[in-house]
Amino acid sequence: MWTLSGFIDEISPDFTEQCEVAAGLGLTFAEVRSAWDINILDLSAEQLDTVKKTLARYGLQVSSIGSPIGKIGVRKDFAPHLDRMRHAAEVAHLLGAPYIRIFSFFLPPGADPAEHRGEVIDRMRALTRVAEENDLVLLHENEKEIYGDVPERCLDLVRSVDSPYLRLAWDPANFVQVGVRPYTDGYAMLRPHVEYVQIKDAFAVDGTVVPAGQGDGEVAATMRALHHDGFDGFFSLEPHLAAGHTTGGFSGPDLFRTAWQSFTDLLTAEEIEFQ
Numbered sequence: 001m002w003t004l005s006g007f008i009d010e011i012s013p014d015f016t017e018q019c020e021v022a023a024g025l026g027l028t029f030a031e032v033r034s035a036w037d038i039n040i041l042d043l044s045a046e047q048l049d050t051v052k053k054t055l056a057r058y059g060l061q062v063s064s065i066g067s068p069i070g071k072i073g074v075r076k077d078f079a080p081h082l083d084r085m086r087h088a089a090e091v092a093h094l095l096g097a098p099y100i101r102i103f104s105f106f107l108p109p110g111a112d113p114a115e116h117r118g119e120v121i122d123r124m125r126a127l128t129r130v131a132e133e134n135d136l137v138l139l140h141e142n143e144k145e146i147y148g149d150v151p152e153r154c155l156d157l158v159r160s161v162d163s164p165y166l167r168l169a170w171d172p173a174n175f176v177q178v179g180v181r182p183y184t185d186g187y188a189m190l191r192p193h194v195e196y197v198q199i200k201d202a203f204a205v206d207g208t209v210v211p212a213g214q215g216d217g218e219v220a221a222t223m224r225a226l227h228h229d230g231f232d233g234f235f236s237l238e239p240h241l242a243a244g245h246t247t248g249g250f251s252g253p254d255l256f257r258t259a260w261q262s263f264t265d266l267l268t269a270e271e272i273e274f275q
Contacts, residue, residue, distance in 0.1 A: 001232075001273050001274065001275050002231075002232070002233070002235055002267070002272060002273065002274040002275070003028075003029060003063070003233070003234050003235070003274070003275055004027055004029070004234075004235050004236075004237070004260075004263075004264075004274055004275070005027065005029040005030055005031050005063035005064070005234045005235065005236040005237070006022060006027060006030060006031060006236055006237035006238070006256070006260070007031045007033050007066055007236060007237065007238045007249070008021070008022045008030045008031065008032070009032075009033045009034040009035065009066075009250075010237075010238065010239055010240070010249055010250055010251040010252075010256055011251070011252065011253050011256045012252070012253060013034075013035075013036055013037045014036065015035035015036060015050070015051060015054055016054055017253070018030070018035070019054050019055060019057070019058040019060055020058065021253050021256060021257070022058070022060060023058040023059060023060060025257065025260050026275075027060065028059060028060060028061060028275065029060065029061050029062065029063040029234065030055065030060045030061075030062060030063065031062070031063050031064045031065075031066045031101070031236045031238075032051065032055075032062055032064075032065060032066060032095060032097070033065075033066030033067075034066075035047065035050075035051055039068060040065055040066065040067065040091060041067055041068070041069075041084060041087055041088055041091060048091065048094060048095075051095070052094065052095055055095070061096060062092075062095040062096055062097040063097065063098075063099065063196075063234045063236060064097055064098075064099035064100065064101050064139060064196065064234070064236065065088055065091055065092045065095070065097050065099070065100045065101065066101050067088045067100050067101055067102060068103070069081070069084060069085050069088055069100065069101075069102040069103065069127065070102045070103035070104055070105055070123070070124075070127065070140075070146070071103045071105075071106070071143070071146075072105060072106065073105065073106045073107075073108070074105040074106065074107055074108075074116045074119055074120060074123075074147070075108070078123055078126070082126055082127070082130070085102075085126075085127050085130045086130055088100050089130055089131070089133075089134040089136055092134070092136050093134065093136075097136075098136065098137060099136070099137050099138070099139050099195075099196060099234075100131070100136055100137075100138055100139065101138075101139045101141055101169055101196075102127060102138050102139065102140055102141070103140070103141055103143050103146050103148075104120055104123075104124060104140060104146045104147040104148040104153075104157055105119075105120050105123060105146055105147055106145055106146055107145065107146065107147060113147055113153060116147065117147070117156070120147040120148075120157075121157070121160045121161065124140075124157055124160075124161050124166065125160075125161050127166075128161050128165050128166045131165040131166070132163065132165045136165070137164075137165050137166075137167055137195065138165060138166045138167070139167055139168065139169040139195065139196045140154065140157060140158070140166065140167070140168050140169060141169045141171055141174070141198065142154055142168075142169075142170070142171050142174050142175060143171075143174055144174055144177050144178055149174070149178050150175075150178055150180055150186075151175070151180060151185055151186035151189050151190055152189070154168055154186075154190055154193075155189055155190060155193070158193045167193055167194070167195035167196070168190055168193045168194045168195065168196075169194075169195075169196040169197070169198055169236075170182070170190070170194045170196070170197045170198065170222070171198040171200065171238070172199075172200070172201060172202075172217030172218065172222065173200040173201055173202035173209055173215070173217055173240070174202075175217070176201075176202040176203070176204050176207070176215065176216050176217050177202055177207040179204075181204075181216070181218060182217050182222060183218035183221040183222045183225065184218065187222060187225055191225075191226075191229065194231075195233055196233055196234050196236065197222075197226070197233070197234070197235045197236070198236050198238045199212050199219070199235055199236060199237045199238060199239075199259070199263050200212065200217075200237075200238045200239055200240050200259075201213060201214055201215035201216075201217040201219050202215045202216065202217055203215050203216055204216040209239070209240040209241060209249075210241075211239065211241070211258055211259050211261075211262035211263070212259065212262050212263040212266055213262055213263070213265075213266045214262065219263075219266065220266055220269075220270065223266060223267065223270055223272065224270055227270065227272050235263070235274070237256070237259050237260060237263065239251040239255060239256055239258075239259035241255040241256075241258065241259060242255055
């Protein structure tokens with residue numbers, strides 16, 4: 001039985017509306033990235049308390065903290081960012097989240113990734129040590145223009161850090177947008193390290209994001225393979241169907257429902273049970 005979740009700030013800046021729409025779709029888990037247009041790691045203690053109480057009121061648990069950790073330039077000062085990672089761990093414990101989504105640092109435009117590999121690996125090891133100390137699992141997302149944006153470097157990260165506390169979040173749209181055919185080019189290589197799936201799709205020709213199964217992200221083939229492999233984890237809707245904003249992508253209530261419908265229709269067609 002697969003478990004659906006979602007970046008519910010794609011629904012609305014208002015956290016109550018986020019929860020209301022998510023619960024209305026039957027979701028029992030949510031990925032928390034922002035509330036009231038404020039990043040989850042920048043919320044005050046009072047606001048975090050409101051988030052926790054609102055989630056409980058709508059019967060929602062947290063699958064992952066959608067943090068921006070690692071979403072800075074590789075040349076930026078790392079010490080403050082490591083402190084931010086420690087705060088992310090505190091927030092995860094407060095909200096009962098087992099996972100924290102992270103990134104592997106933006107590279108300078110046109111740079112050879114190999115020139116920055118050592119610094120990236122050192123930073124990822126430091127972030128992972130925080131996760132180990134807090135019994136939390138980091139999920140590396142294959143974001144565009146970071147070190148781990150293609151399958152080979154995602155694999156390099158997890159093999160080099162070599163910790164069960166660093167795993168991979170699979171984002172098919174992001175792979176498409178860097179010229180990768182997700183299932184064809186990356187599935188066999190990365191499957192042993194994939195623990196979480198983010199659901200969005202995209203067209204290869206221009207990177208436009210579309211509902212799952214409508215683009216070139218090979219979503220159906222990937223779901224079929226995961227089902228065959230006995231994968232049992234979270235699938236987090238991250239539709240990005242309207243526009244971006246300061247805390248991430250945005251869809252609005254109606255397009256979020258469209259994204260949910262497209263993905264659940266795909267699962268139904270593949271006879272995959274979900275909750």
